[in-house]
Amino acid sequence: MDANHRHTFDIDDAFLRAWPLPQPHAGGDKEIRGHVLILGGSREMPGAIILSATAAMRAGAGKLTIATGASVAQLVAMAMPEARVIGLEEHETDGFKLDALSTLDPLTDRVDAMLVGPGMRDEASTARLVHALLPSLDAAEVNLVLDACGMDALLRLPPDWPEGKPMRFARPVIMTPHCGEMAHLTGRDKDTLVDAPDAPAQTAAQEWNAVVALKGRRTVIAAPDGTLWQHDCAGNVGLAASGSGDVLAGIIAGLAARGAPPAQAACWGVALHARAGDRLAARMGTLGYLARELPGEIPALLEQLGGKNAVEEQAIRRESGEQ
Structure with missing residues (x-):
């Protein structure tokens, strides 16, 4: 931990149990578990959006919509039968045309969270689409997660953006850069970020109005208000995989x-x-497990760390005679 950040919170089991996740009511349906929209994929990387979509469902989301390139939409739909899959028109550069806005904009009133970036390859087109979506996402108070080239919205500003004004989100978003991406976004030296990520993550979070999860052997999460958390992943190099x-x-x-x-x-x-990586490493070995195998570990971890789940609550009500 950097010496000038003495109040960093360690994300251990006790910390997580003291900060339980919202739990759906036992009698609820898929609507109350939340609707997630994932925008991403490309001709060369359709698998990325499948990985993200699977993980979102394993984390407990109730409904899933995927928006991806028309060239791979059918493939993605077959891989994710749980999802509604929307095919978007593509440029030759693999980016999505801005016409996608007419399809995506109406969805913002119906989703609770949106992830942009996995498997996308055209930074300029992606940034244009993110900026075009922001007003409706903000109005609907949709939680926005930016990953991979989705984060280039910080650097590629609209033509009418005031000269010299840095990008700052109106509502807090979540960003998930590794140190190489953070170096690209900030102009900082990558090795310096690897060695001392705390202060850069805090500065970025405050300037961008974002929760920044700066990934590395010690991942740090910084909030716009200056709060900092850390999680030590140094013992599991198996997570460093495509x-x-x-x-x-x-x-x-x-x-x-x-x-x-x-x-x-x-x-x-x-x-x-x-922790999913730790479980796979213990069962299969430190190296060689696949990213696609990580989501399958999540449901059991959620029950282990998250306290009473909806099934347990239902059983408790039955035992107490509640209807």
């Missing part, structure tokens, strides 16, 4: 859809992701 970040972003989006505030969704998401 697709692992897509899974983490999906977990966070699923938790946000369930009603977790941005900071809680980020902290719990980082912890669940790491």
Whole structure:
């Protein structure tokens, strides 16, 4: 921990149990578990959005909509039978045309969280679409998670943006950069970020109005109000594999859809992701497990760490004679 950040909270089991996630009522339906919309994928990386979508559902979201390129929509739909899959028109660069706004904008009133970025490859097109979506997302108070090239909205500003004015989100968003992406977004040296991530994460969170989960061997999560959390992932190098970040972003989006505030969704998401890796490493070995295997560990971890679940609450009511 950096010496000037003495009040960083450690995300351990006791911390998580003291900050329980919102739980759906035992008699509720899929609507009360939250609706998550995931925008991403491309011709070369359709798997990323499948990983994120699976993780969001494993984190407890009740409804799932996926918006991806028309060229891969059918493939994604077959891989994710739980989802409504929308095919969007694409540029030759693999980005989505701004016409997608007419399809996505009406959905913002019906979703609780939106994840943008997994598997997307055209930073300019993605940034234009993010900026175009922000007004409706803000109006509907949708929790927005930006991952991968979705975060380039910070750097690629609309043509009418006031010159010299830095980007700052009107409502707090969640951002999930690794140190290389953080170096790209801030101009800081990557090695310095790896060695001392605390202060840069705090500064970025305050300047961007974002909950920033800066991923690394020690992941730090910073909130706009200056609060800082940390989670030590140094013992599990198996998480450093293709697709692992897509899974983490999906977990966070699923938790946000369930009603977790941005900071809680980020902290719990980082912890669940790491513990899923620990369970796989113990069972299969430190190296060689796949990102697609991480989401399957999440439901049991949620019950282990999250206190009473809806099934337990229902049993308690039956035993007490409640209807």
